[in-house]
Amino acid sequence: MMKKLMMLSAVAALMLGGSSYAAGVDDATVKIQAPQGSFKLYKGTFDNYANRYALSNDQTIKFTQSGGHYWARLKLEDRVELFPVSVNTFVTAAGTRIEFRDRGEEVVIENFERLPMSVAMKETNVRVVASR
Numbered sequence: 001m002m003k004k005l006m007m008l009s010a011v012a013a014l015m016l017g018g019s020s021y022a023a024g025v026d027d028a029t030v031k032i033q034a035p036q037g038s039f040k041l042y043k044g045t046f047d048n049y050a051n052r053y054a055l056s057n058d059q060t061i062k063f064t065q066s067g068g069h070y071w072a073r074l075k076l077e078d079r080v081e082l083f084p085v086s087v088n089t090f091v092t093a094a095g096t097r098i099e100f101r102d103r104g105e106e107v108v109i110e111n112f113e114r115l116p117m118s119v120a121m122k123e124t125n126v127r128v129v130a131s132r
Contacts, residue, residue, distance in 0.1 A: 039084045046070055048104035049088075053130035055109070061130070063107075072098065078116040106131045 052062045060075040063082075070090060073079035082090035088100045094114040100107050112128045113121035 039086060040068075041084050041087065045087060049100045049107075051104065051132060053107050053132065055128045055130045057112075057126075057128050059128075061107075061109075072096075072115065074115060074117060077118060080116050104132070 046063075046065045049063050050065055052060060054060055062073050062075075064071045064073070064079075070082040070084065071079045072082055072092070080092050080094070080096070082092060082098060084090050090098045092098075092114065095111050096114045097110040098107060099110075107130050109115075109128045109130075110125070112126040113123060
């Protein structure tokens with residue numbers, strides 16, 4: 001009985017350990033789960049951010065609010081929902097991170113390539129910046 005229990009424990013340990021190895025040590029992809037409902041903004045907080053910004057890569061992005069939902073939209077592309085993680089930082093379900101600085105005067109977008117675009121970007125971990 002003891003041998004059987006030890007054998008099952010060893011198999012379970014191998015299965016659990018093997019799953020982390022299967023992802024690959026060099027795998028640089030990190031999935032960010034959108035923390036829906038984990039942070040609520042006070043009414044009017046997003047007003048400073050709801051603007052159009054000319055990005056450092058010559059694209060334009062517009063941020064809007066509809067009820068308790070926040071959106072980003074690149075010119076001529078589909079909009080994507082933003083989920084607040086702090087008073088000035090948002091993430092998308094795909095892992096784009098948007099941080100507004102200086103009361104919305106500047107915006108920094110990490111993993112820009114994960115936003116909906118008709119032409120896929122070949123680069124990864126793209127960072128773009130904009131100032132009003």
